[in-house]
Amino acid sequence: MESYLIIFGMKTIQLFSVGLLFLAGMASCTQKQQGSNAHVEEKINALLSQMTLEEKIGQMNQLSFNGNVEEMIPFIKAGKTGSLFNVVDPVQANALQRVAVEESRLGIPLLMGRDVIHGFKTVMPIPLGQAATFDPQVVEEGARVAAIEASSTGVRWTFAPMIDIARDPRWGRIAESCGEDTYLTSVLGAAMVKGFQGDSLNQPTSMAACPKHFAGYGAAEGGKDYNSTFIPERRLRNVYLPPFEAAAKAGAATYMTSFNDNDGVPSTGNIFLLRQVLRDEWGFDGFVVTDWASAFEMVSHGFAADRKEAAMKAVNAGVDMEMVSGTFLEALPELVKEGKVKEAVLDEAVRNILRIKFRLGLFDRPYTDESLQVMYAPEHLATAKRAATESAILLKNEDDVLPLGASVKTVAVVGPMADAPHDQLGTWAFDGEKERTVTPLQAIRESMDGKVQVLYEPALVCSRDKNRQGIPRAVSAALRADVVLAFVGEESILSGEAHSLADLNLQGAQRELIAALAQTGKPLVTVVMAGRPLTIGDEVEQSSAVLYMFHPGTMGGPALADLLWGKAVPSGKTPVTFPKMVGQIPVYYSHNNTGRPAGRTEILLDDIPLEAGQTSLGCTSYYLDAGFEPLFPFGYGLSYTTFRYSEPKLSATELKSGDVLTVTFDLENTGRYEGTEIAQLYVQDKVGSVTRPVKELKRFTRVSLKPGEKKTVTFELPMEELAFWNIDMKRVVEPGDFNLWVAPDSQSGTPVAFKVVE
Ligand code: NOJ
Numbered sequence: 165m166e167s168y169l170i171i172f173g174m175k176t177i178q179l180f181s182v183g184l185l186f187l188a189g190m191a192s193c194t195q196k197q198q199g200s201n202a203h204v205e206e207k208i209n210a211l212l213s214q215m216t217l218e219e220k221i222g223q224m225n226q227l228s229f230n231g232n233v234e235e236m237i238p239f240i241k242a243g244k245t246g247s248l249f250n251v252v253d254p255v256q257a258n259a260l261q262r263v264a265v266e267e268s269r270l271g272i273p274l275l276m277g278r279d280v281i282h283g284f285k286t287v288m289p290i291p292l293g294q295a296a297t298f299d300p301q302v303v304e305e306g307a308r309v310a311a312i313e314a315s316s317t318g319v320r321w322t323f324a325p326m327i328d329i330a331r332d333p334r335w336g337r338i339a340e341s342c343g344e345d346t347y348l349t350s351v352l353g354a355a356m357v358k359g360f361q362g363d364s365l366n367q368p369t370s371m372a373a374c375p376k377h378f379a380g381y382g383a384a385e386g387g388k389d390y391n392s393t394f395i396p397e398r399r400l401r402n403v404y405l406p407p408f409e410a411a412a413k414a415g416a417a418t419y420m421t422s423f424n425d426n427d428g429v430p431s432t433g434n435i436f437l438l439r440q441v442l443r444d445e446w447g448f449d450g451f452v453v454t455d456w457a458s459a460f461e462m463v464s465h466g467f468a469a470d471r472k473e474a475a476m477k478a479v480n481a482g483v484d485m486e487m488v489s490g491t492f493l494e495a496l497p498e499l500v501k502e503g504k505v506k507e508a509v510l511d512e513a514v515r516n517i518l519r520i521k522f523r524l525g526l527f528d529r530p531y532t533d534e535s536l537q538v539m540y541a542p543e544h545l546a547t548a549k550r551a552a553t554e555s556a557i558l559l560k561n562e563d564d565v566l567p568l569g570a571s572v573k574t575v576a577v578v579g580p581m582a583d584a585p586h587d588q589l590g591t592w593a594f595d596g597e598k599e600r601t602v603t604p605l606q607a608i609r610e611s612m613d614g615k616v617q618v619l620y621e622p623a624l625v626c627s628r629d630k631n632r633q634g635i636p637r638a639v640s641a642a643l644r645a646d647v648v649l650a651f652v653g654e655e656s657i658l659s660g661e662a663h664s665l666a667d668l669n670l671q672g673a674q675r676e677l678i679a680a681l682a683q684t685g686k687p688l689v690t691v692v693m694a695g696r697p698l699t700i701g702d703e704v705e706q707s708s709a710v711l712y713m714f715h716p717g718t719m720g721g722p723a724l725a726d727l728l729w730g731k732a733v734p735s736g737k738t739p740v741t742f743p744k745m746v747g748q749i750p751v752y753y754s755h756n757n758t759g760r761p762a763g764r765t766e767i768l769l770d771d772i773p774l775e776a777g778q779t780s781l782g783c784t785s786y787y788l789d790a791g792f793e794p795l796f797p798f799g800y801g802l803s804y805t806t807f808r809y810s811e812p813k814l815s816a817t818e819l820k821s822g823d824v825l826t827v828t829f830d831l832e833n834t835g836r837y838e839g840t841e842i843a844q845l846y847v848q849d850k851v852g853s854v855t856r857p858v859k860e861l862k863r864f865t866r867v868s869l870k871p872g873e874k875k876t877v878t879f880e881l882p883m884e885e886l887a888f889w890n891i892d893m894k895r896v897v898e899p900g901d902f903n904l905w906v907a908p909d910s911q912s913g914t915p916v917a918f919k920v921v922e
Contacts, residue, residue: 204519204522204523205519207518207522207527208515208518208519208522209515211270211272211518212511212514212515212518214270215270215514217497217500217507217510218242218243218244218497219243219269219270219272220507220510220511220513220514221492221493221496221497221510222242222243222244222245222246222493223243223246223272223485223514223517223518224246224479224484224485224486224492224496224510224513224514224517225244225245225246225247225485225486225490225492225493226245226246226247226248226249226277226453226485226486226487226488227239227245227247227248227249227488228248228249228250228487228488229248229249229250229251229256229260233256233259233260236248236260236263237260237263240260240263240264240267240268240274241263241267241268242268243268243269243270243272244493245274246272246274246275246485246517247274247275247276247277247321247453247485247517248260248274248275248276248277249276249277249278249279249321249323249487250277250278251276251278251317251318251319252278252314252317252319252595253317254316254317254318254532254533254534254536255534257276257317257318257319257532258318258531258532258534260274261273261274261276261318261530261531262531264530265530272518272521272527273521273526273527273530274526275320275321275372275517275520275521275524275526276318276319276320276321277319277320277321277322277323277374278314278319278321278322278323278594278595279322279323279324279592279594280310280311280314280319280322280323280324280360280371280595281322281323281324281326281340281591281592281593282294282306282310282324282340282590282592282593282717283306283309283310283313283548283593283595283596283717283718284309284310284313284314284317284319284539284595284596285313285539285540285595285596285597285600286309286310286313286539286540286541286544286545286547286548286596286717286718287548287589287590287593287596287601287717287718288306288309288310288547288548288551288552288717288718289551289552289555289590289713289714289715289716289717289720290339290340290590290591290592290659290695290714290715290717291325291326291339291340291341291342291352292338292339292340292341292342292343292695292696292714292739292740293551293552293555293590293713293714293715293716293717293736294306294342294352294551294555295341295342295343295348295349295352295739295740296554296555296556296557296714296736296737296738296739296801297551297554297555297735297736298348298736298737298739298842298864298866299551299554299866300351300352300354300355301355302547302550302551302554303352303355303356303359303551304355304356304358304359305359305547305551306356306359306547306548306551307324307325307355307356307357307358307359307360308359308360308362309543309544309547309548310322310359310360310371311359311360311361311362311369311370311371312369312538312541312544313538313539313544314371314595315368315369315370315371315532316369316532316533316536316538316539317532318531318532319371320370320371320372320524320526321371321372321374321417321418321524322360322371322372322373322374323374323376323420324356324360324373324374324376325342325352325353325356325357325360325373325375325376325411326340326341326375326376326377327341327342327349327350327353327375327376327407327408327411328340328341328376328377328379328380328381328382328404328422329341329344329345329346329349329382329383329403329404329407330343330344330382330740331344331382331383331740331741331749331750331751331752332382332383332384332386332387332749332750333387333668333696333697333698333740333743333749334386334387334388334664334665334666334668334696334746334749335382335384335387335388335389335664336389336591336658336659336660336661336662336663336664336665336695336696337381337382337389337659337660337661338382338659338695338696338740339590339591339659339660339695339696339714339715340591340592340660340661341382342407342739343738343739343740343798344739344740344741344752344753344754344798345739345753345754345798345861346402346403346404346406346407346754346860347406347860347861347862348739348861348864349407350406350407350409350410351410353375353407353408353410353411353414354410354411354413354414356373357373357375357411357414357415357416358414358415360372360373361373361415361416361417365415365417365520365523365524365525366523366524366525367525368525368529368532368533370524372417372418372450372520372523372524373411373416373417373418374416374417374418374419374420374453375407375408375411375412375416375419375420376419376420376422376455377420377421377422377423377424377431377455378408378419378420378421378422378431378437378438378442378452379400379404379405379408379422379426379431379437380393380395380400380404380422380424380426380431381393381422381423381424381431382404383395383404383424383426384424384664387664387749388664389661389662389663389664390423390424390662391424392424392425392426393424393425393426393427394426394427395426395427396427397889397893398854398889398893400426401889401893401895402888402889403754405441408442409446412442412446412447412448413446416448416450417450417451417520417523417524418450418451418452418453418520419442419448419450419451419452419453420452420453420454420455420487421434421437421438421452421453421454421455421458421483422455422458423455423458423461425465425467428467429467430458430461430462430465430467431458432454432455432458432459432461432462432477432478432481432483433462433467433468433474433477433478433481434481435480435481435482437482438452438481438482438483439481439482442482443482449516449519450516450519450520451484451485451513451516451517451519451520452482452483452484452485452516453483453484453485453486453487454478454483454485454486454487454489455487456487456488456489457487457488457489458487458489459474459475459478459483459486459489459491459492460474460489460490460491461474461489462474462477462478471489471491471494471495472491472494472495472498472499474491475491475492475494475495475496475499475505476495476499476504476505478491478492479492479496479499479505479509479510479513480505480509483513484512484513484514484516484517485513485517496510540600540718545718545719548717548718548719549719549722549723551717551719552713552716552717552719552720552722552723552724553723553726553727553732554735554736554840555713555714555716555723555736556711556712556713556716556723556724556727556734556735556736557711557712557713557734557736557737557738557800557801558709558710558711558734558736558801558802558803558804559704559710559711559712559796559800559801559802560704560707560708560709560710560802561708561709561802561804562708562709563708564804565647565687565689565708565709566689566709566711566727566728566730566804567727567728567729567730567733567804567837568647568689568728568729568730569730571646572616572646572647573616573617573646574616574617574618574619574644574645574646575608575612575616575617575618575619575645575646575647575648575649576619576620576621576638576641576642576644576645576647576648576649576686577604577605577608577618577619577620577621577649577651578620578621578622578623578638578641578642578648578649578650578651578677578681579622579623579624579638579650579651579652579674579677579691580622580623580624580625580626580627580629580651580652580672580674581604581627581651581652581653581691581692581693582603582604582605582620582622582649582651583603583604583605583606583620583622584603584626584651584655584693585598585599585601585602585603586598586601586655586656587626587627587654587655587656587657587693587715588601588603588656588693588715588716588717588720588721589601589656589715589717589718590656590659590660590695590714590715590716590717591656591657591659591660591661591663591695591715592660592661593656593717596717596718600718601717601718601720601721602718602719602720602721602722603720603721604649604651604691604720604721604724604725605618605620605721606721607721607722607724607725608649608721608724608725608728610725611722611725611726611729612725612729619641619644619645620641621634621637621638621640621641622634622638623635623637623638623673623677624672624673624674624677626655626672627652627653627654627655627658627670627671627672627674628655628658628671628672629672629673630672630673631673632673632676635673635676635677635680636680638677638680638681639680639681639683639684642681642684642686642688643684643686645686646686646687647686647687647688647689648681648684648686648687648688648689649689649691649728650677650678650681650688650689650690650691650707651691651693652670652674652677652678652690652691652692652693652703653670653674653691653692653693653694653698654671654693654694654695654696654698656695656715658671658694658695659694659695659696659715660695663695665696666746667746668696668697668698668699668743668746669698669699669700670698670700670703675702675703678690678702678703678706678707679702679706681706682706682707687708687709688706688707688708688709689707689708689709689710689711689728690703690704690706690707690709690710690711691710691711691712691713691724692710692711692712692713693713693714693715693716693720694712694714694715695714695715696714697712697738697740697741697742697743697796698742699742699743699744699745699746699795700742700795701744701745701795704795711724711727711728711734712736712738730804730837733803733804733805733837733838733839733840734801734802734803734804735801735803735839735840735841735842735866736801737799737800737801737842737844737909738796738797738798738799738800738801738909739798740752740798741753741794741796741797741798742794742795742796742797743790743794743795744790744791744793744794744795745789745790747787747789747790748787748790748794751794752798753797753798753799753858753859753910753911754798754857754858754859754860754861754910755857755858756855756856756857756858757855757858758784758785760783760784760785761784761785761858762784762785762786762792763782763784766786766791766792766793767781767782767788768788768789768791769788769789772788793911797909797910797911798861798909798910799842799844799861799907799908799909799910800908800909800910800911801842801909803835803837803839803840803841804835804836804837804839805833805834805835805836805837805838805839805869805871806833806834806835807831807832807833807834807835807839807841807869807908808831808832808834809829809830809831809843809906809907809908809913810829810830810831810832811829811914811916812827812828812829812904812906812916813827813828813829814826814827814904814916814918815827815828816918817917817918817919818918818919818920818921819883819918819919819920819921820883820920820921820922821883821884821897821899821920822883822884823882823883824880824881824882824883825880825881825882825883825918826878826879826880826881827845827863827878827879827880827881827904827906828876828877828878829843829876829877829906830874830875830876830877831843831867831869831874831875831876831877832869832872832873832874832875833869833870833871833872833873833874834872835871836871837871838868838869838870838871839868839869840866840867840868840869841866841867841869841908842864842865842866842867842908843864843865843867843877843906843907843908844861844863844864844905844906844907844908844909844910845861845862845863845864845879845881845904845905845906846859846860846861846862846904846905846907846910846913847859847860847862847881847886847902847903847904847905848860848902848903848904848915849886849888849898849900849902850900850901850902850903851900851901852888852890852898852900853890853891853892853898854890854891856888859905859910861910862879862881862885863879863881865877865879879906883897883920884897886902886920897920898920899919899920899921899922900919900920901917901918901919902917902918902919902920903915903916903917904916904917904918
């Protein structure tokens with residue numbers, strides 16, 4: 165991890181600079197790759213010159229393992245597949261690999277893939293939760309843990325990170341994303357790539373990363389999975405592509421195309437994305453895989469007439485490997501014969517695939533060590549716990565009800581998520597085991613044993629349970645307790661792929677449960693575990709405190725127990741805007757301004773006098789029922805302690821392109837607990853050749869402070885990072901006036917002005 169020292173009169177602190185780390189990381193990976201290139205290219209060419217057309221096409225075909233080794237053998241022997249996924253037993257992996265290496269004509273090893281999204285056995289918080297940590301270090305460590313565990317079974321390729329910008333919580337896959345922000349996703353996506361791939365792909369514990377879904381998938385119309393997107397090129401380049409570019413610079417080995425068609429062109433057949441942007445502009449030299457059957461799905465899209473045309477369009481657009489639908493295997497021999505796909509195009513695809521196999525060291529070390537015992541290593545569990553702890557977002561803490569003190573002798577633990585080990589793992593936890601997952605109930609019982617009496621009444625069987633019969637028992641437990649801890653949210657199956665929702669209120673009878681508990685008058689601490697931000701305005705109002713955790717993984721329980729009793733202090737911030745109601749969506753902080761931005765006061769339905777005149781509302785841009793504010797803005801989160809920001813000082817107020825702006829401010833812990841604040845730097849380009857977002861996150865850092873402690877914090881912002889794709893579709897910094905905020909969230913702070921001059 166890169167870091168640098170900043171020395172100031174008041175304090176010397178080791179400050180982790182996200183921005184600089186981000187750029188430094190990029191440079192080192194690219195250099196490493198270049199060094200090994202010539203040698204690898206020679207080997208690739210030598211191998212390619214021996215390959216038949218069928219063998220080349222075989223490398224471009226990926227199959228999902230159905231559990232039956234015998235059935236796979238003939239395919240592998242005949243060189244009809246270059247990659248298998250979903251093999252997670254090292255004995256089977258080695259058996260299959262042995263056929264490829266020892267019994268196929270050229271002995272080209274298989275690349276074993278798997279969706280290792282947020283952990284293998286040890287499950288980290290879902291990516292949206294990891295994003296709430298704003299901590300690239302813990303995110304990188306989490307990916308490293310996943311790689312160490314998964315690679316021990318022979319998996320050397322993960323279909324992650326998922327770095328789709330997600331601004332619609334109806335979309336179930338927001339759970340797999342880093343949320344709504346381009347910069348945060350770029351930094352954390354690059355950290356995941358580094359964690360998965362390690363220092364060098366060649367290490368046995370490294371997995372090739374696969375940033376996905378390239379591109380625009382998160383903008384699915386209406387938040388409905390797989391839906392079409394309509395993202396104009398400028399927005400694509402300014403908002404959706406930068407995380408993918410950052411991943412390329414971090415050395416990502418592979419990319420996956422997305423399911424969606426953007427403005428009528430499915431990504432799997434999108435020459436602009438796959439050739440112009442990825443290869444020509446970013447210099448990517450790894451390989452591109454389709455998403456599951458997305459080559460064939462171009463037929464359903466109405467972009468290809470049949471399987472043959474789908475194969476042709478995918479390969480000619482720049483896809484190198486097809487996941488499962490088999491159209492390449494079936495149609496490419498004929499397409500090459502007919503001259504519709506040039507053999508040179510196939511050669512390039514095979515080169516790209518072999519390049520990654522060489523870089524992974526698969527030719528030298530095709531097998532995995534079956535005796536490795538790495539699952540659930542104590543340090544892996546520690547990383548998972550740290551990530552879960554840092555991911556918790558304190559949304560409300562009236563009268564400092566949290567942390568719970570010694571006067572709390574009896575707690576009522578209620579709600580369907582208190583003891584739901586499967587569900588707290590979240591989506592895409594194929595290999596996680598509920599038996600090894602520690603729930604809040606277990607952790608509270610264990611850590612508070614003898615100190616606190618726990619009255620457990622789940623009230624509901626699961627988050628969708630509509631049966632209210634258990635609610636009176638929960639109320640009775642609440643009445644006998646000093647504090648009520650209510651665990652609500654979503655089962656893991658309610659988010660993730662193909663699990664979009666049109667209603668984001670708590671499901672089942674959970675709303676009634678919270679309302680009934682609130683009626684008891686006991687302090688009510690609501691803990692939400694979910695795959696997305698839910699519309700919980702009423703529950704926030706009814707609760708004394710609210711802690712939000714996106715599904716927190718294996719160690720969610722111990723993390724929560726620590727947080728509730730103050731052994732840990734919440735520091736997470738929202739990586740996505742929380743809407744008040746679904747009708748507000750899309751709602752995200754980094755929007756452009758209308759010509760009639762909403763004013764300061766929300767005049768809502770009930771404020772409107774009878775027979776008010778048509779223009780009585782000021783004609784600004786907002787909803788009469790929801791207003792213009794979200795429930796919680798991006799970057800928001802409280803602590804048990806409080807922080808004071810001084811006014812930021814700028815190294816200059818007039819800068820030229822090429823300059824670096826240094827922003828300095830003091831951050832002071834003004835409360836009673838040691839805590840960590842995530843300080844954020846936002847910038848607004850006030851006037852552009854095209855309209856610009858009202859604010860954009862440009863830097864963030866985690867700063868830990870003891871009570872009363874003050875540190876001087878510095879952000880360095882190269883003016884290059886103010887560049888955007890302008891009216892001429894050029895990436896430039898346009899001179900002019902800027903505003904800058906240093907703030908605890910995207911809605912606070914006072915702007916400071918600076919200028920960029922020619
Ligand atoms: C479809 C999903 O969209 C993708 O994210 C995943 O990696 C593949 N299936 C493989 O499971």
